[in-house]
Amino acid sequence: MLSDKRIAVVGSGTMGRALVGGLLRSGKVGAGQLRCTARTRGSAEKLGGELGIACGVDNAEAAHGADIVVLCVKPKDVQKVVEGLRAKASLDHAPLLVSIAAGISTGFIEGIAGPGVPVVRAMPNTPCFIGKGMTVVSKGAHATDEHAAMALDIFSTMGKTMELEEKHMDTVTALSASGPAFIYVVLESLADGGVMRGLPRGAAIQLAAQMTLGAAEMVLATGRHPAALKDDVTTPAGCTIAGILALEDGRIRSVLARGVEIAARAAGELGK
Numbered sequence: 614m615l616s617d618k619r620i621a622v623v624g625s626g627t628m629g630r631a632l633v634g635g636l637l638r639s640g641k642v643g644a645g646q647l648r649c650t651a652r653t654r655g656s657a658e659k660l661g662g663e664l665g666i667a668c669g670v671d672n673a674e675a676a677h678g679a680d681i682v683v684l685c686v687k688p689k690d691v692q693k694v695v696e697g698l699r700a701k702a703s704l705d706h707a708p709l710l711v712s713i714a715a716g717i718s719t720g721f722i723e724g725i726a727g728p729g730v731p732v733v734r735a736m737p738n739t740p741c742f743i744g745k746g747m748t749v750v751s752k753g754a755h756a757t758d759e760h761a762a763m764a765l766d767i768f769s770t771m772g773k774t775m776e777l778e779e780k781h782m783d784t785v786t787a788l789s790a791s792g793p794a795f796i797y798v799v800l801e802s803l804a805d806g807g808v809m810r811g812l813p814r815g816a817a818i819q820l821a822a823q824m825t826l827g828a829a830e831m832v833l834a835t836g837r838h839p840a841a842l843k844d845d846v847t848t849p850a851g852c853t854i855a856g857i858l859a860l861e862d863g864r865i866r867s868v869l870a871r872g873v874e875i876a877a878r879a880a881g882e883l884g885k
């Protein structure tokens with residue numbers, strides 16, 4: 614699906630680089646099909662060298678002949694960037710516009726991109742860097758199933774993908790895009806418990822990380838409910854149930870669930 618597509622990545626910071634890296638590693642796209650941009654010339658030149666693709670500061674030039682334009686700039690920069698593209702007629706050929714900006718709706722982008730420009734909103738996360746990401750995509754008003762499939766094809770080079778209705782996007786942002794930061798806090802805290810008991814810091818972090826990876830893979834591989842998997846570990850009168858009761862005393866469930874709820878509300882405010 615992507616083999617004959619020219620793709621412009623506008624904004625090549627943390628996520629733009631992950632995207633370009635994933636596309637190149639997948640072999641679905643060759644370096645000649647990709648262009649990227651940054652705000653500053655120095656950063657563009659450095660990136661071009663690192664990524665081995667054409668990289669500049671002229672968004673309009675990059676988007677001009679592109680079939681797909683992926684917006685990877687900060688939410689506050691989306692309006693200015695899209696207005697700039699439209700002003701220079703770089704969206705007149707109605708390329709697929711994919712935005713990964715948190716809190717910015719497809720409706721908002723459609724309003725500034727001009728009539729008929731198909732927009733797909735996507736929410737990846739930082740594990741995309743190592744091909745273990747999770748990306749959710751939602752179609753805008755002018756995007757077809759084929760446009761959504763193209764976006765899914767792009768992000769499948771960096772991990773798993775899913776399509777959901779846009780009304781869920783702020784929640785997705787909190788759960789799967791902010792989520793890695795939540796898990797790092799949990800993982801670090803579990804390692805601290807090991808350190809408190811005398812484990813070397815490096816060993817404690819490795820045990821906590823591999824355990825987290827294995828537990829997550831058990832949920833995905835078995836399809837069983839996390840509560841049932843938890844019950845498998847908790848021997849009656851054993852040490853695991855003792856630890857779980859201590860976590861419940863600290864209201865771990867509502868603390869984590871509220872973290873997602875509050876982050877989702879904050880994501881909704883980013884575009885206002």
Ligand SMILES: NC(=O)c1ccc[n+]([C@@H]2O[C@H](COP(=O)([O-])OP(=O)(O)OC[C@H]3O[C@@H](n4cnc5c(N)ncnc54)[C@H](OP(=O)(O)O)[C@@H]3O)[C@@H](O)[C@H]2O)c1
Nearest residue numbers: 624625626627628651652653656685686687688714715737
């Ligand atoms: N980080 C995450 O975990 C994550 C997850 C999901 C979605 N997102 C979304 O991804 C987007 C990018 O986030 P990020 O963390 O990758 O940000 P970032 O590292 O700050 O990168 C932003 C990039 O945009 C470039 N830029 C700024 N203004 C520009 C302009 N007018 N024209 C062209 N390029 C411009 C910057 O160039 P310079 O380097 O020259 O300034 C930089 O390369 C955000 O909208 C965010 O909501 C982030």
